[in-house]
Amino acid sequence: MEPKEFSDFAKSMVDYIVEYLENLRERRVLANVQPGYLRPLIPNAAPDDPDSWQDVMADIERVIMPGITHWQSPRFHAYYPMTNSYPSIVADMLSGAIACVGFSWMASPACTELEVVMLDWLGNMIGLPKEFLASSGGKGGAVIQGTASEATLMALQAAKAKKVQEVKEDHPDWTDDMIVTKLVAYTSDQAHSSVERAGLFGGVKMHFIASDAKNSMRGEDLEMAIKNDLEAGLIPFYAVVTLGTTNSCAFDRLDECGPVGNKYHIWIHVDAGYAGCAFICPEYRHFMQGIETADSFNFNPHKWLLVNFDCSTMWLKDPSWLINAFYVNPVYLRHETQGSLPDYRHWQIPLSRRFRALKLWFVLRLYGVKQLQDHIRRYCKFAQEFAEMCRADERFEIVGEVNMALVCFRLKGGNEANEKLLKVINCRGNIHMVAAKIHEIYFLRMAVCSRYTKSEDMIYTWNEVKEVADEMLQK
């Protein structure tokens, strides 16, 4: 493709993107296709000779859009937000053009260095203690992972390497295999499925601590589990504390669990995937009380801070455990200045990595801290507006507290009615939600997910829920 063609094509795509995003409200939020819809719409083999870009543009509406569930729509309330923004899209264009790979400092110094500085900017914005920041001049440092799943897994592996070494000092005759067999990790029964999966991946036991009435993991419950396991001859080594669970945006008590972890020499990893974004507003930081006891902290700017997926930021007080857990360093990856700045390949599962710090830089500069704070507060206000409407209808109840921009709610009564409610809502496809279940109570989750959301959208969403309920309960 010649530069002139690219220029026309890309600019046409810019116009399409504006048209798409600014009019998202008009599209049915939930894809309305049957499995297998796409294959008959396109040829069964790649063309021998090039198609025209105009053909490709035309096929977006014909082939792709019918099968899109519109995550950026103000009618989308499923899961948690997966954000995008104009500055972030432009940053990714630049990243795609440079197309460097930042596996070592030398492979593109800007890629590594901008990441180091951006994670200092962001760490300061959420009030992280200095020990986590590269700018402190201590051991602390940070990295952009792809996802919170990877951060949880990498922290687990670091904690495992650390504990194996500690145990071997006391028991030089024990093999690694013997030790790993005894290792046990902890998390709440409310933790994200990726935490359980990290345990399976890491080949270690994981004990799930029953959460309290607020769906929070408490320090004394964690301590009791640790004591039991120690008595049984196991070796506690890692605990994942969740700030803002996926089920209900509940917060584990980091201020209690952190000190317990420290007492028993257990690595404390904080998974604040979604809610961590809100910590740029000081009024939400009470949820991270106890952060000074943590070994690693992770949240996803791609969830709620207008940075496109993937950008999962992870800070560590001592990254050397991460780096050394799987250190391999072949000749073709070595370079002269090795050591003075991070070679990020040692910090992550894959070797290669894109220039993702550009997105952070563009977003932080082109919104600025105040607008980002407004953005967080606006979402939270919308959630409260929805909750108000829900509370005012006596057929419904709010489940737990309304934290951040998530409202958990249900029809009073049994699960079956609520399962039906959700099914009908999603079948209509005007809004999209998913459910969760805690202690056998099934409920719906209304997450505010779009930067296009207005108060009117909350009214629309509530009316949609109400209408379905009206119909259901009439019958």
Added chain:
Amino acid sequence: MEPKEFSDFAKSMVDYIVEYLENLRERRVLANVQPGYLRPLIPNAAPDDPDSWQDVMADIERVIMPGITHWQSPRFHAYYPMTNSYPSIVADMLSGAIACVGFSWMASPACTELEVVMLDWLGNMIGLPKEFLASSGGKGGAVIQGTASEATLMALQAAKAKKVQEVKEDHPDWTDDMIVTKLVAYTSDQAHSSVERAGLFGGVKMHFIASDAKNSMRGEDLEMAIKNDLEAGLIPFYAVVTLGTTNSCAFDRLDECGPVGNKYHIWIHVDAGYAGCAFICPEYRHFMQGIETADSFNFNPHKWLLVNFDCSTMWLKDPSWLINAFYVNPVYLRHETQGSLPDYRHWQIPLSRRFRALKLWFVLRLYGVKQLQDHIRRYCKFAQEFAEMCRADERFEIVGEVNMALVCFRLKGGNEANEKLLKVINCRGNIHMVAAKIHEIYFLRMAVCSRYTKSEDMIYTWNEVKEVADEMLQK
């Protein structure tokens, strides 16, 4: 940021990208900065109020470009290519605007379905046996992973799950831990560092098979290692066969190792990261002889097929082992149509995933098969041209065979001279290469990496090498 501003900003970025890519040859390929160069160039905190996009644009040349090693430059010969292209950049713009997350079919059917069909297109283009393709209607299927590292690791985990289950059928009294302790994986001493790392990650032993004079792993060597391990009471379960090593683009003998793997019920994973791209040309497919014996096959279109990183395509004859290795399925991720098409979250390490199939679709359509074949053949021809010039200079020798678009070469004599040669070349920064070492022989690697490369660039690169050698050998 308002749509009008985005439109101006994005179109300005389009112009910048054209300017950058079309004039890449003029830039010093290797970044010429000292560690820590970037921090003093920007403020030490995010701004409270937004900067203008014009300021951000201006800072690209001031802050970023001095620290970029230009991977797309025709002067770049390090590692292997990490490709980009105009169609791929535009596809990523669309992906960033839609910003859906394809962890389940329902979360965006198009994201899953286009991936399934594109991997059929691509699988057919490289001549994969039907058993690997979804279109065959059998068990086979494919997925886009982020990197070959992840593909190797996921295949290892699948193989591990499979073998543990098999062993338990024969030994119902053995625990998982007991079995895992006995597991042993195999690869060549020439395999990529990520293979060794996958073994460390998976917590299993890995034995490295000495390669032959052509740096290939041979069937009889693999079989001998397996027999020895069986006699020692170990349980062989997994072998990674490399087609196109990073050191020297050597090819393991899949036609020998594959049948050995089958004979001993070992999962055969084929890592064709770079060279797999060339299999779209029939004349290179002899290297994949024996492919019908493999359980999984992986290569990176982001390396040499003009698809932007990350796009690492992986085919499996029976993906169920991968899917079930770490199957977790919480309520909030379930959906009605589950089961009829892949829920790709089970196929990979992270939960979330971008809409990467768009890049494949745009590239395959806007180049077409013939132009992509030409592209591969052109690179290989350039490598031969360079090798010719190198052979004509009696001070130099080619190391091994010239495979694909990589030339391994060195000054005749000791390693020290060659280490110096590379160091001076990279210090001058007009071209960029890295070295490798096999059996204590250190050599330079000249990989053709840019879609802007012409025959003149090969002459330029050779002259640069020659000039440095002239200077060194005069002294």
